[in-house]
Amino acid sequence: VDVRGANNIDFNGPYSKIGDFVLDNSTWTIEGALDVSGNLVLNNSTLKVSGGVRVGGDLRMTESNLTLKNDLNVTSNITLASGSVLSHYAATLDDWWKLNINAASVEVDSSSSIDVSGKGYQGGNGDIPGRTRGNVAASTGYSGGSYGGYGGGCGSGDIADEIYGD
16 A cells, blocks of 8 residues: 555554555554554654554654554564654553554654653542552542552541552
8 A cells, every 4th residue: 555645544443454555645543453564654644553553574754653552563673754753542541551662673863752751641630639550540639659558648538559569
């Protein structure tokens, strides 16, 4: 597939491509996994994948964004250039994701990034707790975290998290 022009395409279900998959000045959203046997090339494009991505060759991004929910497995090399960004979907109250990258090499130029800023567990404020490890409600009020032991409470009704970690 070689997609050129200002295309906005939503694809429901996993998508497999034998050979190279090239997006040029396009926006694609794939509701499922993406499996490309050749190279995945993004030029001035946005690709969102709500599953994992497997690339049998290289992943080359120029002025592009790739956002995914599951693992990125690239047999050869990953290259991000000219302001490209690789990221994962933002956490919600129900789900959270992390960016696992497997590749022979990863090259990111000075204008590009692998950026997951602001996409982790949701924060809280006041009496509304944020989220913590396992995407569960965090401590409330002025109580501390519970890594390795219960966090201390400061006011009545403050609830510390369950203990986790060493």
